[in-house]
Amino acid sequence: MEITRIRAGDLADPxxxxxxxxxxxxDRAINRALGFGSDFDPLPGSVRGKLVRSDAFTSHEIWxxxxxxxxxxxxxxxxxxxxxxxxxDVYTGVLPEAxxxxxxxxxxxxxxxxxREDGRTxxxxxxxxxxxxxxxxxxxxxxxxxAGTGSLPADHGxxxxxxxxGYRLQQIERCSAARIQGAAxxxxxxxxxxxMSSATGDETTSEAPDDTAxxxxxxIRTWAGPTPVEHVEAIALLRQKMxxxxxxxxxxxxxxxxxxxxxxxxxxxREFAGGRTQTALALLDGEGVGFTEVVSYAGRPNxxxxxxxxxxxxxxxxxxxxxxxxxxHAALRRDSPIERVYTWNAAENSWMLAINDRAGFAAVGWVGxxxxxxx
Ligand SMILES: CC(C)(COP(=O)(O)OP(=O)(O)OC[C@H]1O[C@@H](n2cnc3c(N)ncnc32)[C@H](O)[C@@H]1OP(=O)(O)O)[C@@H](O)C(=O)NCCC(=O)NCCS
Numbered sequence: 001m002e003i004t005r006i007r008a009g010d011l012a013d014p015x016x017x018x019x020x021x022x023x024x025x026x027d028r029a030i031n032r033a034l035g036f037g038s039d040f041d042p043l044p045g046s047v048r049g050k051l052v053r054s055d056a057f058t059s060h061e062i063w064x065x066x067x068x069x070x071x072x073x074x075x076x077x078x079x080x081x082x083x084x085x086x087x088x089d090v091y092t093g094v095l096p097e098a099x100x101x102x103x104x105x106x107x108x109x110x111x112x113x114x115x116r117e118d119g120r121t122x123x124x125x126x127x128x129x130x131x132x133x134x135x136x137x138x139x140x141x142x143x144x145x146x147a148g149t150g151s152l153p154a155d156h157g158x159x160x161x162x163x164x165x166g167y168r169l170q171q172i173e174r175c176s177a178a179r180i181q182g183a184a185x186x187x188x189x190x191x192x193x194x195x196m197s198s199a200t201g202d203e204t205t206s207e208a209p210d211d212t213a214x215x216x217x218x219x220i221r222t223w224a225g226p227t228p229v230e231h232v233e234a235i236a237l238l239r240q241k242m243x244x245x246x247x248x249x250x251x252x253x254x255x256x257x258x259x260x261x262x263x264x265x266x267x268x269x270r271e272f273a274g275g276r277t278q279t280a281l282a283l284l285d286g287e288g289v290g291f292t293e294v295v296s297y298a299g300r301p302n303x304x305x306x307x308x309x310x311x312x313x314x315x316x317x318x319x320x321x322x323x324x325x326x327x328x329h330a331a332l333r334r335d336s337p338i339e340r341v342y343t344w345n346a347a348e349n350s351w352m353l354a355i356n357d358r359a360g361f362a363a364v365g366w367v368g369x370x371x372x373x374x375x
Contacts, residue, residue, distance in 0.1 A: 001065045001073065001103055003110050008054040008061065016051050023047050023062075026071050030093040034158075035130040036365065039342065043297050045273035050076070053272060055265045057082045063114075065094075065107045072098040075111040079120070083257045088120040099157075108165055116374045124252050125167055125370040127158035128175070134366040145368070147171040147248045150347035152368045159368065167370035171248045172347040176361035180329050182302070182339035218289070218315075220323060222280045222331040226267050231281055232260040234288025239263070242310045247346045252371060274298035278336065280328040282311065282320050289315040292324040296338055304332065306343035309352070321355050329359075 011019070027042035050060040058080055065073030078089040090111060094104045112123060133156070142151035143159060150172030152159045162169070227235050236258040243249060243256035270277055274297045282290040290311035296304040311320045332338045343361060345352045 001067050001106060003107060004064045004066070005110075005114060006051070006062050006064065008050060008059050009052060011051060016048065019051065020044060020048055022071050023051075023074070026074055026093070026095070029095055033096045034128055035133055036128070039300070039303050039340075043273065043299050045275075045297065045299060049269055049273045053269055055081075055269075057262050057265050058269075063107055063111045065103060067098070071095075073103045073107045075107045077111060077115060077120075080256065082262070083255070084122075084253050086120055087122045087124060087253060088115045089124045089126075090115075091125060104161055105165065112374055121374045123167070123372040123374065125162060125372070127152075127156075127162060127368045127370070128365055129156060129158070130365050131363045143169050145169050145172045145347070147251070147346070147348055150366075152366070162368070162370045165372070167372045169368055170251055170371045171369040173344045173367040173369065174347060174353065174363050175342060175344050175365040175367060176356055177340055177342050177364045178356075178359060178361040179340045180338060181333050216318060217284060218318060218320060218323075219283050220280055220327045221283060222278070222327050224276060224278045224331070224335060227263060227279065231288060232263050234281065234283075235279075235291060236260055236263050238288055238291050238310050238312070239308065241312060242308045245310060245313065247349045248369075252369065270295060276336070277307070278304070278328055278332055280324045280331070282315070282324055284315065290320045290324055292321075292328050294328060294332065294338075294341055296336065301337050302339045304336075304338045304341045306341060321352065322358065325355065325359060 024042050024044050024047055027047065031040050031042070050062070054060070058078065061077045061079065063075040064071055065075075073092070073094045075090065075092040079085075080087065090108075092104050092108045092111070094107075115123070129152075134153070136153075141154045143154045143163070144151045146168060147170060152169060152172065154160070154163070159169075221231075239262075240256060240258040243253060243258075267277070269275075275295050276298070277293050277295050279291060279293045281288050290309075292309040293307040294304040295307050309321060309324065311324070329341070332341070342364070343356060344367065345356065347353075
């Protein structure tokens with residue numbers, strides 16, 4: 001197998017155009033083989049962004065494996081440049097018809113070796129499986145996550161590959177979906193996407209630029225698109241807290257550093273990929289104390305993906321997590337064609353899962369987060 005390494009920004013535009021279709025088709029084949037449907041297919045704008053965009057804060061690299069010119073294997077690494085500079089978030093895929101010939105191992109080994117030469121010694125990887133696959137046959141042997149909650153079937157191909165490659169299962173995340181408007185649909189992997197319950201579904205109790213309905217002094221402000229200038233510092237601070245305050249984060253990353261420039265850089269990345277971010281921010285006396293965001297893409301206008309959600313620890317216990325989501329979903333129903341939202345939560349994040357269960361989310365898949373320290 002011939003292996004080529006490409007760093008974001010390495011290629012000229014015509015080369016990017018040529019590669020884009022090939023990579024999108026490859027990523028789509030990997031997604032469909034896992035058992036996920038079109039909501040998780042690659043978005044060309046995001047793929048292009050990973051090939052061309054690098055800034056002071058983040059970059060991407062890919063390794064392409066070809067046999068007789070055909071792309072059969074691909075690895076990718078997401079790299080933080082301003083903190084966590086010894087970490088790489090890595091993923092390897094091999095076309096279904098080329099598996100079990102050692103290609104995944106070969107490509108992963110080359111990527112790990114080259115990342116280690118660049119000083120990256122902490123690898124974080126992930127694998128995904130549809131909910132039906134995850135719970136099929138309760139008698140299967142399972143691997144427990146080090147975080148203490150949840151396990152994955154040990155004989156699942158991707159789980160076996162991660163174990164074989166020296167990765168340790170750190171944490172499990174649940175991926176769930178809820179329908180916020182529109183006709184009933186069949187969701188990912190045959191799981192029906194439930195309608196969001198009235199706990200979050202009733203606009204008369206939801207959108208709240210000045211939401212004091214709960215009888216306290218918190219207010220919720222929502223917006224779509226770039227963060228209003230007066231809230232950029234608050235969002236930067238909340239994102240920084242997010243990097244340490246969510247369950248299990250410390251096992252995978254050091255605190256990430258955020259400022260206004262980094263907030264704007266993330267917004268520019270999303271905009272490049274055709275992304276639209278809908279945000280809700282909780283304020284107390286003008287200070288940002290919690291936020292939630294969902295991102296949708298021009299190429300798939302009916303679907304949104306949950307980004308970060310955080311309520312600062314000293315403001316928990318006021319129902320702010322649910323109120324933020326209610327306000328954000330109400331804004332989506334009012335101002336966007338979004339019909340369904342996907343969200344990811346750590347299996348041990350029981351309070352967040354409870355908020356989502358109340359809101360009518362149902363599991364569509366599970367994600368294993370793996371780590372490996374290179375010698
Ligand atoms: C995971 C993946 C990359 C493996 O690629 P591959 O080229 O088949 O992997 P290899 O041939 O190098 O396998 C190495 C070892 O992993 C284990 N393994 C890999 N696939 C397996 C499977 N389906 N069942 C059981 N064990 C498996 C075996 O121990 C194998 O060694 P062996 O073939 O000598 O028994 C491929 O299945 C894939 O693309 N999956 C979807 C993408 C994905 O989820 N990636 C993240 C993985 S953490």
